[in-house]
Amino acid sequence: MVQMSTSSSVDVSHAGGLFQLLRDGQPRTRAELAKSTGLSRPTVAQRIDQLLGLELISPVDAAASTGGRPSSQFAFNPQARVVIAADFGASHARVAVTDLTGTLLAETGEEREISLGPVSAMEWLTTSSLLLLEQSGRSLDEVVGVGIGLPGPVEFSTGRPINPPIMPGWDRFDLPGALRETFSAPVLIDNDVNIMALGEQTSAWPETTDLIFVKVATGIGAGIISGGSLRRGSHGAAGDIGHVALSRAAETPCACGNRGCLEAVASGRAIAEELTRTGTPAATPGDVVRLVKAGDLTAIQLVRQAGRDLGEVLTTCVSLMNPSLILIGGTMAQAAEHLVAGVREVVYARSIPLSTEHLTIAPSHAAGDAAILGAAHLAIDAALSPERIAAALGR
DSSP: OOOOGGGGGGSSHHHHHHHHHHHHHOOEHHHEEEEEEOOOHHHHHHHHHHHHTTTSSSEEEEOOOOOSSSEEOOOOOOOSSSSEEEEEEESSEEEEOOOOTEEEEEEEEEEEGGGGHHHHHHHHHHHHHHHHHHHTOOOOGGEEEEEEESSSSSSSSTTESSTTTTOOOTOOOOOOHTTTTTSSSSSEEEEEEHHHHHHHHHHTTTTTOSSSEEESSSSEEEEEETTTTTEOOOTOOOOOGSBOOOOGGGOOTTSSOEEEEEEOOOSSSHHHHHHHHHHHOOSSSSHHHHHTTTOHHHHHHHHHHHHHHHHHHHHHHHHHHOOOOOESGGGGGEEEHHHHHHHHHHHHSSOOOHHHHTOOOEESGGGGGGGHHHHHHHHHHHSSSSSHHHHHHHH
């Protein structure tokens, strides 16, 4: 949920702006809203009536009386509408219906390959979403946004994947257009690690404005939140640290076509391949995690070294971004004891004290839910923006 601490950061010249103050869930009276915004009481009363008409707020228990009739209080009504949140990975898909705080109302998922293509994926998403809406007792008309995470670069302004390396047939496919026949609400699509960063921040670290979320799974990528905002870069490629050159990997070929990438030696796929070469069969990052948990010494050593390699790249990120928090997520975070230890070992040793004095490096708190929560909040923030509320009132 968006946290609004003061009215100075919010344009309250219309009902959509006033609503942003109420999104923190704290009940307020008309008088309190007038005092905090500087608006007249008649103006506040009018805006409250507009928001009540949209059911985005609702009356709550009366405020304590100081002698006269108790004043009515109003608060955010998260049950007013719902959003659809979807997370597509290289080999899995998950979709959920949530309320306007991101609370899960119904969800489903299955193992499915992203290489099956976008048409198949969008058909699965549509069919699954309609079933979940029915299960949760909600209707298609109540959906105000759809958020989707994909395991590849996305042009956020259009929602189209751009040259995704592990997604054949997806390049520049018009996903919002494919869903328009079913959903009249806005469809927002982003890279999966970006929505993971958003999900982690909104669910576990709402006061943290500068963080880096690193996904270590089949590949490696990072989501960056700086100054409280998600940073995508000019073409959606910000945070692609998996293809930063690493000195010790100089001759190792990478799936991207280059040599020496971090991902070529430190990803779950790279570790699985190295284990197989040394006589311990491992086909997936999940196999690596199982070996680590079983105490396999070679697997533990490789994961610890992957953490050091990741730490070498993150040391540069720390100097450049000065985050207060680095979170490690993805499949390999299930081996966090060794992976995170390797990251800390290098980052704390090589970064200047001023950058690390208040730096926390930790496993993801939201874990497997980070992506679905981030997709939900992506849709929620768009649906509840002042502009969208103004448009709803105009209709």
